[in-house]
Amino acid sequence: xxxVDCGLxxVDCGLWIADFRLGNGIRTVTFNSQSAIHNPKSExxxxxxxxxxxxxxxxxxxxxxxxxxxxxxxxxxxxxxKAQERMVKYGVGNVRIVRADASCFLAERIAPESVxxxxxxxxxxxxxxxxxxxxxxxxxxxxxxxRILRPGGQVFIKVDLYWYFEEIFCRFEQSPWxxxxxxxxxxxxxxxxxxxxxxxxxxxxxxxxxxxLVVERSAEC
Ligand SMILES: C[S@@+](CC[C@H](N)C(=O)[O-])C[C@H]1O[C@@H](n2cnc3c(N)ncnc32)[C@H](O)[C@@H]1O
Numbered sequence: 001x002x003x004v005d006c007g008l009x010x011v012d013c014g015l016w017i018a019d020f021r022l023g024n025g026i027r028t029v030t031f032n033s034q035s036a037i038h039n040p041k042s043e044x045x046x047x048x049x050x051x052x053x054x055x056x057x058x059x060x061x062x063x064x065x066x067x068x069x070x071x072x073x074x075x076x077x078x079x080x081x082k083a084q085e086r087m088v089k090y091g092v093g094n095v096r097i098v099r100a101d102a103s104c105f106l107a108e109r110i111a112p113e114s115v116x117x118x119x120x121x122x123x124x125x126x127x128x129x130x131x132x133x134x135x136x137x138x139x140x141x142x143x144x145x146x147r148i149l150r151p152g153g154q155v156f157i158k159v160d161l162y163w164y165f166e167e168i169f170c171r172f173e174q175s176p177w178x179x180x181x182x183x184x185x186x187x188x189x190x191x192x193x194x195x196x197x198x199x200x201x202x203x204x205x206x207x208x209x210x211x212x213l214v215v216e217r218s219a220e221c
Contacts, residue, residue: 044069045116050102050136051075051123055083055095057197061119062087062095068116070095073102103141110148118145118155122199125164137168146177151219154181158212160203165211172215182214 045068052058052072062070072095074080080099087095098105126134145155155178159165172178189204196204203210 046071046114047117047119048073048106048110048115049119049121050106051120052083052097053079054198055086055097057119057121058083058095059086059090059092062092066094068094072097073100073105075099075101103136103144106148107140107144112147113150115148116150116153118149118153120155121158121197122160122203125159125161127161127164135164135167137171142171142175142177146175146217149217151217153217155215155217156212157215158197158200158210160199160207160210162209162211165213169213172213177218178215179218180213181216182212184212186210186212 045065047061047065047068048071049058050073052074055072058070058072062068072080072083074083074097077099080097084097086092087097100109120136123136124134126132149155157168159168169180169183173180186200186204187209189201191204200210
């Protein structure tokens, strides 16, 4: 079974979601349930993961919060396929995988104030100075997440490099649009594998720590 198409289509109120078709002619994963029709004013909470990799976090979170609609955005086709296959394999019905660049997709395809929670786990740090502009947490990305999050909506972030954590933390702390709700450090690589992402496990074993940050979109801005 292989995915042959992941065209985007508009669903409702400016929210676009991928429609994957599986290529053996037997199964088609389409968007035909009520949960797929997202209206920003509806009560279905939408959670988005940026760079969802193979979808391990999404699968668990979707099981824990069955009333939420999850969107995983992944730039790599092979990882997007793996994530989609994982959802099919485990019969997860409330996740949609989008193969796209997250910055563009969020900026252009997501309606204002329509997202309850954004998850960004181990986004590429682009450590060289000459590549710094490629980092996700740039001014346009802050503008985008401020626009798409509901007032009080949260962003959950994990990174494996302290300097990068500091950079992201400072930018949120200096912004009038967000409040830092929590931050911390995790060091235990033996935690239940179901509770951590694939990359997190590798980072804990290799580097000994990961850094976590939770920020909240201010209600009044
Ligand atoms: C280090 S991996 C982490 C994967 C997963 N979040 C985890 O914790 O296991 C980073 C992932 O983000 C994806 N990615 C990086 N930049 C992206 C972007 N601008 N838009 C969408 N996906 C992106 C990469 O393809 C990769 O799968």
